[in-house]
Amino acid sequence: MEKxxxxxxxxxxxxxxxxxxxxxxxxxxxxxxxxxxxxPPPNANGKLHTGHVLMLAIxxxxxxxxxxxxxxxxxxxxxxxxxxxxxxxxxxxxKEKGKSRFDYDRDSLYKEIWDFVQExxxxxxxxxxxxxxxxxxxxxxxxxxxxxxxxxxxTFQRMVEEGMVYRDDYIVNYCPxxxxxxxxxxxxxxxxxxxxxxxxxxxxxxATTRPETKFGDTAVAVHPNDERYxxxxxxxxxxxxxxxxxxxxxxxxxxxxxxxxxGVVKVTPAHDKNDYEAGRxxxxxIKSVIGLDGKLxxxxxxxxxxxxxxxxKKVVEDxxxxxxxxxxxxxxxxxxxxxxxxxxxxxxxxxxxxFIKVENFxxxxxxxVINKEVKIYPRWREITYVKWMEEMRDWPIxxxxxxxxRIPAWYSVxxxxxxxxxxxxxxxxxxxxxxxxLIKKYSFSEIEExxxxxxxxxxxxxxxxxxxxxxxxxxxxxxxxxWFSSGHWPLVTLGYPNSDDFHYFYPTSVMETGWEIIRFWVxxxxxxxxxxxxxxxxxxxxxxxxxxxxxxxxxxxxxxNVIDPLDYVSEYGADALRMGLISGTANGKDFAFPRxxxxxxxxxxxxxxxMARFILLLMENNEVVEYKEGNDKNITxxxxxxxxxxxxxxxxxxxxxxxxxxxxxxxxxxxxxxHEVADNYIEYVKTREDKGVALGVLKYVFTTGLKVLHPFMPxxxxxxxxxxxxxxxxxxxxxxx
RNA sequence: GGGCGGUUAGCUCAGUUGGUUAGAGCGCCACAUUGACAUUGUGGAGGUCAUAGGUUCGAUUCCUGUACCGCCCACCA
Numbered sequence: 001m002e003k004x005x006x007x008x009x010x011x012x013x014x015x016x017x018x019x020x021x022x023x024x025x026x027x028x029x030x031x032x033x034x035x036x037x038x039x040p041p042p043n044a045n046g047k048l049h050t051g052h053v054l055m056l057a058i059x060x061x062x063x064x065x066x067x068x069x070x071x072x073x074x075x076x077x078x079x080x081x082x083x084x085x086x087x088x089x090x091x092x093x094x095k096e097k098g099k100s101r102f103d104y105d106r107d108s109l110y111k112e113i114w115d116f117v118q119e120x121x122x123x124x125x126x127x128x129x130x131x132x133x134x135x136x137x138x139x140x141x142x143x144x145x146x147x148x149x150x151x152x153x154x155t156f157q158r159m160v161e162e163g164m165v166y167r168d169d170y171i172v173n174y175c176p177x178x179x180x181x182x183x184x185x186x187x188x189x190x191x192x193x194x195x196x197x198x199x200x201x202x203x204x205x206x207a208t209t210r211p212e213t214k215f216g217d218t219a220v221a222v223h224p225n226d227e228r229y230x231x232x233x234x235x236x237x238x239x240x241x242x243x244x245x246x247x248x249x250x251x252x253x254x255x256x257x258x259x260x261x262x263g264v265v266k267v268t269p270a271h272d273k274n275d276y277e278a279g280r281x282x283x284x285x286i287k288s289v290i291g292l293d294g295k296l297x298x299x300x301x302x303x304x305x306x307x308x309x310x311x312x313k314k315v316v317e318d319x320x321x322x323x324x325x326x327x328x329x330x331x332x333x334x335x336x337x338x339x340x341x342x343x344x345x346x347x348x349x350x351x352x353x354x355f356i357k358v359e360n361f362x363x364x365x366x367x368x369v370i371n372k373e374v375k376i377y378p379r380w381r382e383i384t385y386v387k388w389m390e391e392m393r394d395w396p397i398x399x400x401x402x403x404x405x406r407i408p409a410w411y412s413v414x415x416x417x418x419x420x421x422x423x424x425x426x427x428x429x430x431x432x433x434x435x436x437x438l439i440k441k442y443s444f445s446e447i448e449e450x451x452x453x454x455x456x457x458x459x460x461x462x463x464x465x466x467x468x469x470x471x472x473x474x475x476x477x478x479x480x481x482x483w484f485s486s487g488h489w490p491l492v493t494l495g496y497p498n499s500d501d502f503h504y505f506y507p508t509s510v511m512e513t514g515w516e517i518i519r520f521w522v523x524x525x526x527x528x529x530x531x532x533x534x535x536x537x538x539x540x541x542x543x544x545x546x547x548x549x550x551x552x553x554x555x556x557x558x559x560x561n562v563i564d565p566l567d568y569v570s571e572y573g574a575d576a577l578r579m580g581l582i583s584g585t586a587n588g589k590d591f592a593f594p595r596x597x598x599x600x601x602x603x604x605x606x607x608x609x610x611m612a613r614f615i616l617l618l619m620e621n622n623e624v625v626e627y628k629e630g631n632d633k634n635i636t637x638x639x640x641x642x643x644x645x646x647x648x649x650x651x652x653x654x655x656x657x658x659x660x661x662x663x664x665x666x667x668x669x670x671x672x673x674x675h676e677v678a679d680n681y682i683e684y685v686k687t688r689e690d691k692g693v694a695l696g697v698l699k700y701v702f703t704t705g706l707k708v709l710h711p712f713m714p715x716x717x718x719x720x721x722x723x724x725x726x727x728x729x730x731x732x733x734x735x736x737x
Numbered sequence: 738g739g740g741c742g743g744u745u746a747g748c749u750c751a752g753u754u755g756g757u758u759a760g761a762g763c764g765c766c767a768c769a770u771u772g773a774c775a776u777u778g779u780g781g782a783g784g785u786c787a788u789a790g791g792u793u794c795g796a797u798u799c800c801u802g803u804a805c806c807g808c809c810c811a812c813c814a
Contacts, residue, residue, distance in 0.1 A: 004776080196814085208814060221814095254738070257813055265814050274812070334813075384741070384809085516809070546808075552749090554808080583762080584750075589742070590808065594749060596763040603776040614773035621772090656753095663751070667761070679778080686772070 001616065001723055005609035007573030007602075010719040015132055017718075023731055024063075024134040026074030028504045035071035036508040037063060038493045039135065040521075041143060041486075044079035045086045045120050048127035050547040050555075050581070050593060051514060053565045057578035058544060058662060059512050060133045064711035065657055066509075067134070068735035074505050075134055076493040078141040079121055083404040083482040090116050090403070102178075105424050105450045106402055106477055113403050114144075127566065131574050132714050134731075139501075141493045143485060144405065148492045152485045153408050153466050155532065159356065160464050167458050169286050170353035170396045171269075171276040173337065176294025177344040179422050179432040180453060181400040187337040187346060196332035197316065198262070200324045201248070202239040203232070207261030209334065210271070211319065212311040214241065215300045216289040217248060219267040221278060224252035226263055242318050243301040251282045270350045280393060286350055292420055292455065294347060308347070352458040354398040354407060354478070361527045362389055368536045374526060376541045377660045378588040381515055388519040397481045400453065404479030409462040413439060413472045416460045421474070424450035435474075444472045453477040487524030490537035497532070508538045515543035515588060542660045545590040547581065552592040563593050575713040576602035582712065583666045604670060605716040608709075611678055612720045615702060618685075618695050627696040634690065639697045642681045645672065646701050650736050653708055669709045677701060699724070704736050 018024065026036075037059050042052050059075060067073040090113045091101055101109055121142075128135070141148065159165050172181040194209045201220055208214075220237070222229040233252040238245050255278055256265050269279030270288040279286060291297040296311045298304050303311050319325040337346040366389040368374045369382060376382045398407060411419055417436030425431055426446060431438065435454075438447060454477050456462070462476070463469050488496075490508050495501045507529070511522065522541055529537030548554055549561035556562065568577045579601040584594030625634070632640065649672045656665035681698065688694040703725060710717040710730050721730035 001773095003774080206814080210814080255811075255813090257738080260813055267814090272814075274814075277811085380741075387740075519810095548807090550749090552807080580762095592749065594762080596749065597761095599776080600762050603774095606776050607774065610774035610777090612773085617773065659753080661753080664753085667751080671761085678774090682773085683778090 001609070001613050003610075003613075005606045005716060005719070007575065007605065007715065008570070011130070011132065011574055011715045014715050014718045015129065017729060018132075018134070018731065021729065023729065024067075024073075024075065024136050025138055026076075026136045026501070026505065027072055028500055029072045032070060032072040034505050034509075035063070035066040035073045036075075036494075036505040037510050037512065038076045038490050038508055039078055040511075040513045041078040041080035041141075041489070042124055042128070043082040043085060044124060044142060045082065045089060045117050046124055048124060048131075048565055050563050050565050051544075052128070053131060053577060054544055054547055054581045055512060055514070056128065056131045056133045057582050058542065059510075060131075060578075060714070061582070061657070061662060061665075061711040062510060062512070063134045064714060064731060065735065067731065068707065068710070068733065070734065072504075073134075074136055074139070074501075076139045076141065077128065077133075077135040077137060078143065078489070078493060079124060080486070081117065081142070081144045081403060081482075083399065083479065084401050086117060087113065087401055087403040101402070102430060102452070103424075103428070104452075106452050107449075109402050130566070130569060131578065134714075139493065143482075143489075145492075147495075148485060148488065149405050150466070151488055151492050151496060152405055152480065155488065155528065156408065156480075157464050164357045164360070166355050166357065167352050167460075168355050168394075169270070169288075169350035169458065170355070170398075171273055171348055172351050172353075172400070173339075173346045174292070174349040174351065175339040175342070175344050176290075176292065176347055177342060178339060179292070179420075181351065182339050182346065187339065188343070190338055190343075191333060191335050193331065193333050194336075196261070196329040197319075198326040198328070199266075199319060200240075200326055201264070201266065202237040204229070204237075204264040205262045205326050206264045206266045207329075208266055209332070210268070210312070211315045212296065212300075212303075212308060213268045213271045213289060214266065214315065215243070215296075215303075216268045216270045216287045217246070217266045218269060218279070218285045218287055219249040219251050219282065221251045221253050221256050221265045221267050222263060223256040223258040224254060226256075226258045228263065240322075240324065242315065242322070249282070249284065251278065251284075253278050253281065271348050273348050276348070276350070288350055290347055290349060292349070308345075351455055352460070353396045354409075356395040356397055356484075358392050358395055358527075361531065362392055364530045365389055365523060365526045365536075368526065368530070374536045374539060374541060376518075377543065381518060381543050381588065384515070385518055385523065388523060392523075395481075395484075397484045398476075398478035399481050400477075401479050402477075404482060405485050407476040407478050407480060408466050409464055409476040410469050410473040411454070411456050411460055411462050411476070413444065413474060416456060418457055419460065419474070420455040421447060422452045422454070423447050424452065426450075448474060451477065483520050483524050486521060487528040488532075490525055490529060491532060506533070506537070507535050510540045510542060511538040512542045512544065514546065516546065518543060540660075543588050545588050548590055548592045550593050550595055568598055572598050572602040573605060573715065575605055575715045579604070579666060579670075579713055582662045583670070584663070601670075601713070604674065605713065607674055607678060608706075608716055608720060611673075611682065611702060612724055614682065615695070615699060616724060618691065618698075622691040622695055624699060625692040625696040627693075627700040634693050635697060636694075638681070638684055639694065642676065642701055643697065645676055646704055646736075649705070650708060666712050669705070669712065673702075673705050673709065677705060706730060707733060707736055 063073050063075045094100055174181050196207055196209055197211050198205050198207050232250040235250050236247050238247055255274055267275045267278055269276045269284050269286045289299045296303045296306050339346055369385055413435045419435045421435050422432040494506050526536050551561055576598050580594050580598030584591050584597050649668055652668045653665045685694045685698050706717045718730045
């Protein structure tokens with residue numbers, strides 16, 4: 001053995017040994033109990049970050065611990081297509097080539113992104129492997145694999161048949177100039193001055209920058225504790241308008257800031273995100289007044305056909321004429337959302353969207369947590385889950401993103417003449433309009449082949465089908481919310497509904513992930529698991545904290561404090577990095593990257609290495625009297641003491657791991673090996689006359705300690721094992737009782 | 738604004754049902770190189786456990802208020 005432990009040489013070699021022997025290939029063994037984890041899939045197009053390392057470390061500890069205990073373990077890896085995020089990265093890439101997504105038809109764009117991801121996904125896979133996780137790569141899954149898409153389609157079809165899917169309006173960031181919607185992250189926020197208009201609304205005065213949307217008002221809102229207006233809450237008021245009187249509900253809602261303006265807000269659910277949310281809370285009518293062409297629609301009476309700017313001017317004049325305009329503040333500064341593409345004003349608009357009824361999902365998904373069928377660690381995170389489930393409203397599942405699983409709904413253009421389509425014609429010109437008009441100028445196949453997006457009306461007729469129906473059918477261009485498909489993750493990775501794997505390994509044992517996605521992801525997995533199989537997909541949920549930068553702040557590119565875990569792997573080794581992260585925090589709280597601990601555990605690896613060297617040195621000069629439990633005639637009290645401490649170490653580590661207290665467990669084994677075995681016992685062995693006996697005990701204690709340490713620092717323990725034991729690989733040995 | 742968490746040694750953090758001298762890693766000081774390891778060993782200094790009250794025989798631990806800090810969500814019509 002070299003004088004120093006060299007992780008750079010050892011880690012890849014050890015990794016190869018595990019792989020060659022297929023150590024972590026899951027095996028269906030009816031004589032063993034299964035222990036299953038599915039890996040939360042990292043972005044296929046991304047890089048490994050410290051959060052991934054922590055996740056891999058925790059899950060690997062559990063897998064190796066259970067495997068050594070005799071369970072038939074399976075840990076399934078996968079990567080995520082990361083819908084919107086990847087599309088943004090790809091578009092940046094397009095921009096470098098002077099292009100944008102609007103230069104491609106939908107199918108070509110999808111294919112381009114697919115190829116782009118295929119080129120890059122090897123990076124994350126090899127980075128994952130460098131951390132030494134005991135994953136079964138023969139069962140690797142990508143979130144856009146056919147088996148995933150098929151299962152998602154089947155679920156969707158079933159839900160449609162059971163009446164759990166409906167179409168309704170949903171507010172989106174729509175740009176009338178671009179004829180498309182934008183994600184929140186695609187918006188730019190600009191600060192500018194616009195007049196703030198104070199208009200008379202029955203007994204109130206409301207302040208607004210958007211008087212032209214007043215025809216879409218279906219309520220006014222005040223803060224529920226505002227003494228000035230308390231008496232009106234729940235009542236209906238009559239308001240003099242420009243097209244006759246209108247009746248508005250008065251609602252009390254905390255989204256209103258009583259200190260702003262007059263403390264009374266006009267509520268336009270169809271054209272303001274905030275108002276939309278309030279509208280859903282209070283079941284208000286959604287009345288759209290601006291069309292997809294950006295012009296005021298028929299709901300505005302005589303103003304129909306005017307642009308938003310023209311309409312606003314005219315409405316203001318008419319209000320002034322009628323004496324309904326109280327005052328105008330021309331000095332009002334606010335932020336406005338504009339699209340990133342052309343800098344046009346975003347018009348929040350309601351568009352038809354696919355929704356899932358959650359009413360039947362909620363209770364079972366809530367119950368399994370409350371009655372502890374699914375246990376959440378740490379306990380206090382349970383509150384987040386419970387609140388979310390209680391408040392959950394129907395789930396809008398369509399997204400206007402290309403990179404995802406396309407909703408399998410097909411619209412007949414003959415039956416749905418008012419569908420708005422946007423496509424590239426043969427000359428690559430972008431055409432937008434009603435399909436019934438465009439079909440007169442273009443062939444159906446030209447429209448279909450060049451299709452970028454379509455917007456079908458709320459009541460459009462559609463066929464749900466994986467395959468294209470015969471006839472002039474256009475497929476829905478929206479994709480599923482990524483959480484809709486990833487909610488199936490434990491099912492699809494295990495071959496739901498009818499594979500041997502599924503019957504043996506499902507439900508899984510532990511779901512381990514970052515706490516920030518408990519609401520988006522964990523809740524959806526539980527919902528779909530129960531819906532499709534009657535059983536929640538896992539019995540324990542462990543939520544780890546966020547790894548922050550060394551300065552304690554959240555890592556971000558703009559702050560320049562992002563830590564690349566691979567730098568630490570190459571400098572200190574994967575073992576040291578893993579162990580450092582594990583012992584840096586205990587309770588799933590966020591924590592700053594524990595750099596000092598990583599160094600400390602690098603030193604620890606070297607310490608262990610040298611302990612082994614010392615034992616080997618003794619073995620060269622002494623005949624070892626192998627120590628066996630129960631056979632302790634010749635041993636001393638000090639020997640007995642270290643064996644006793646080993647026993648309580650094993651007990652303590654098991655106990656901590658069962659409670660997901662990884663830091664406690666890693667601390668115990670560290671203290672034991674370094675301070676009990678190395679500092680005390682080895683020094684004592686040096687003084688012994690009967691070296692062979694003491695050496696036997698030392699070897700027993702040390703190798704047993706290696707077993708206990710192995711799940712935490714798999715590489716160095718395996719490397720040492722191969723030098724002092726002939727008994728196969730360490731990971732193939734039994735966990736000490 | 739709503740929710741969650743934090744405030745313990747110079748730094749980063751543990752502290753499992755309230756109970757004798759409050760712990761670890763790193764850092765610092767002194768000493769040590771006589772079978773492995775300087776990525777080492779031995780010893781040591783260092784904390785009125787944010788703050789004000791309350792419950793209790795007893796509070797870092799439970800309750801309430803206050804002050805900072807962090808995160809998530811929603812965001813100014």
